Amino acid sequence: MARPSRMGDIVAASAKVFREKGFDAARLDDIAQEVGMYKGSIYHYIDSKEDLLFAVVREPSERILGATRKLVEQELPAEEKLRRLCHLHVEVLVNVTPFAAVYIEEIAGKHRFPDWEAKDREYMRLVEDIMRELLGDRRDVDPPVAARALVGALNWMTRWYRSDGRMDADQIADQVADVFLGGLRG
Amino acid sequence: MARPSRMGDIVAASAKVFREKGFDAARLDDIAQEVGMYKGSIYHYIDSKEDLLFAVVREPSERILGATRKLVEQELPAEEKLRRLCHLHVEVLVNVTPFAAVYIEEIAGKHRFPDWEAKDREYMRLVEDIMRELLGDRRDVDPPVAARALVGALNWMTRWYRSDGRMDADQIADQVADVFLGGLRG
Numbered sequence: 001m002a003r004p005s006r007m008g009d010i011v012a013a014s015a016k017v018f019r020e021k022g023f024d025a026a027r028l029d030d031i032a033q034e035v036g037m038y039k040g041s042i043y044h045y046i047d048s049k050e051d052l053l054f055a056v057v058r059e060p061s062e063r064i065l066g067a068t069r070k071l072v073e074q075e076l077p078a079e080e081k082l083r084r085l086c087h088l089h090v091e092v093l094v095n096v097t098p099f100a101a102v103y104i105e106e107i108a109g110k111h112r113f114p115d116w117e118a119k120d121r122e123y124m125r126l127v128e129d130i131m132r133e134l135l136g137d138r139r140d141v142d143p144p145v146a147a148r149a150l151v152g153a154l155n156w157m158t159r160w161y162r163s164d165g166r167m168d169a170d171q172i173a174d175q176v177a178d179v180f181l182g183g184l185r186g
Numbered sequence: 187m188a189r190p191s192r193m194g195d196i197v198a199a200s201a202k203v204f205r206e207k208g209f210d211a212a213r214l215d216d217i218a219q220e221v222g223m224y225k226g227s228i229y230h231y232i233d234s235k236e237d238l239l240f241a242v243v244r245e246p247s248e249r250i251l252g253a254t255r256k257l258v259e260q261e262l263p264a265e266e267k268l269r270r271l272c273h274l275h276v277e278v279l280v281n282v283t284p285f286a287a288v289y290i291e292e293i294a295g296k297h298r299f300p301d302w303e304a305k306d307r308e309y310m311r312l313v314e315d316i317m318r319e320l321l322g323d324r325r326d327v328d329p330p331v332a333a334r335a336l337v338g339a340l341n342w343m344t345r346w347y348r349s350d351g352r353m354d355a356d357q358i359a360d361q362v363a364d365v366f367l368g369g370l371r372g
Contacts, residue, residue: 022209024207025208108345109346110345140361142353145353145361148342148343149342149365152339152341155338156337156339156342157334159295160334175326175331176331176335178369179327179335179366182369182370182371183369183370
């Protein structure tokens with residue numbers, strides 16, 4: 001009888017260890033201990049520690065990128081696109097916090113892994129498209145700067161957001177959207 | 187004859203190594219190699235790797251905190267305070283990039299070192315004070331959320347700002363200030 005795959009458990013354990021120790025300091029021994037397996041058994045599933053990093057961040061990064069592609073193509077006012085983008089980004093951050101935090105800490109804007117940098121760049125281009133639509137004829141704010149300010153404002157939530165805090169994620173997404181909409185509308 | 191202190195060189199080498207490898211993965215051997223000293227000689231200057239982290243981040247964090255304390259007390263319109271805060275924050279990020287980036291990657295919002303967390307909290311309180319002044323009677327945006335959005339937007343610059351880029355740091359600071367001022371003014 002085939003044994004059930006432990007890949008899901010290994011990925012969850014990797015997310016925890018990467019978040020606590022950082023990718024560079026994390027050792028496969030730490031992950032093996034967290035998941036209760038021998039290090040040698042983990043090598044049945046992966047070839048390297050990088051494979052684990054990519055397994056951890058694949059789902060949140062593909063979810064956010066796919067949903068943003070669809071959003072940009074929709075027939076909606078730019079204001080509504082920006083608001084939905086904020087909710088989408090925050091929803092991914094909050095629902096898969098350790099996984100998304102690992103992406104933000106280890107990959108976003110760090111130019112370390114070419115495949116992932118391409119996804120990162122595509123996401124930024126999509127956010128810039130929304131900014132360009134929103135700014136219209138205004139030339140005093142640069143769409144790439146506005147896009148990076150928004151993504152930075154949202155990504156920073158992995159450092160301060162608590163699920164038992166005073167405000168929920170949707171309220172925070174709405175307020176950040178309000179601030180940027182008030183400042184960016186053409 | 188007393189030998190000249192190498193502490194400055196050790197701190198600069200530490201900033202470089204911490205930024206490249208992360209604090210947890212960085213080894214004293216890496217720093218010794220970077221500065222061209224024996225590991226044993228470095229121990230004449232410090233007791234632990236944490237001492238080096240604190241030496242790296244002390245100057246930028248004290249500069250930004252001291253200047254922000256003064257700014258908040260000044261007799262200036264809240265709009266002008268927010269704009270000056272953006273310039274101050276960006277100036278520190280850009281002029282001491284490897285040092286500031288280490289602070290942002292390893293300390294800000296991470297609750298790892300109590301002394302530094304107190305400074306971090308004080309800085310956030312000062313930014314919240316400016317937000318509160320700026321928002322006046324508005325109740326639809328929470329000052330702590332606005333403060334964290336701004337600090338996140340600025341801190342994210344360590345991931346994308348290049349000194350040879352299309353825009354200089356002052357232009358970026360102005361545009362981020364414009365966006366937040368447009369969205370926050372009461």
